[in-house]
Amino acid sequence: MILAETHHRRRGTAGYDKWTPEGIACLFGAFCVHLMVGSQYAWGSMVPYMVGYYRQVGNLDSNMSQFYIVLPLIVITSTLFFPIGMKLAGTLGSRLVILIGGCITFTTCFMASYTQSTTLFFMLYALGFGAGKGFLYPAPLKAGWSHFSGRKGLVSGIIVSGLGIGAFIFGNVVTLMVNPDNKPPVKTEIAPGVYEYYFPADVNARVPETIRALCMMWGALIFLGVMTVSNFKESPVEEQFME
Secondary structure (H helix, E strand, C coil): CHHHHHHHHHHHHHCCCCCCHHHHHHHHHHHHHHHHHHHHHHHHHHHHHHHHHHHHCCCCCCCHHHHCCHHHHHHHHHHHHHHHHHHHHHHCCHHHHHHHHHHHHHHHHHHHCCCCCHHHHHHHHHHHHHHHHHHHCHHHHHHHHHHCHHHHHHHHHHHHHHHHHHHHHHHHHHHHHHCCCCCCCEEEEEECCEEEEECCHHHHCCHHHHHHHHHHHHHHHHHHHHHHCCCCCCCHHHHHHHC
16 A cells, blocks of 8 residues: 555656656657648748749649648648547557658658649648648657656647747748749739739749758658657556556
8 A cells, every 4th residue: 555655656756747868858859740740831931932833834723822722731631630640659659650650741742842733742742741740740749748747738838839930940941942042023914914923933943852852851850759759658666666
């Protein structure tokens, strides 16, 4: 009875809720994964370049309205995959789920950079990123909560802050990579009396390479996550107290 009570008191400090190296490393890796996920919100910076590129390669019916649909598609698809990602994180472990989600996102978005079909691009980039996000969003949170079960609010705040920071960082990275000379857009008539602003051809031509470069950056962040994220497990000594 005394041992059981002692274990109950220690459980809140000896493993869960204690700032161990493993717990801190887990938070760092989880933050990196959400930093990558936050890059989805950089899509607003990419849209003008994406539309200009696809019009340039022959898709003259491409317009801003079409490409602004990509972000909602990512959100809807990821919402459908969230329960699956959370369930698998509990059975397979967060690290493996992050690896699966990272592979899905990297592969589909990298392939999307080579297609000149808008329909195929939407399928690969929007649906692929969304499916990957369904694994990448919940798994790091599940791992962080396992190390700090009494501080779930703090842990969630630290990890999820990566979304906003990632949006800011990648939004600027996209602009610097696609349009390093900060060239202004050109007014273009897309229909009688209807005008939109698109960037010069040499700027739009950098779009595929930019997407591939983003994939490499995402891969590096996922690698950091896979190497550092872990689910807390009772040590043999603590398990003896339970017995």
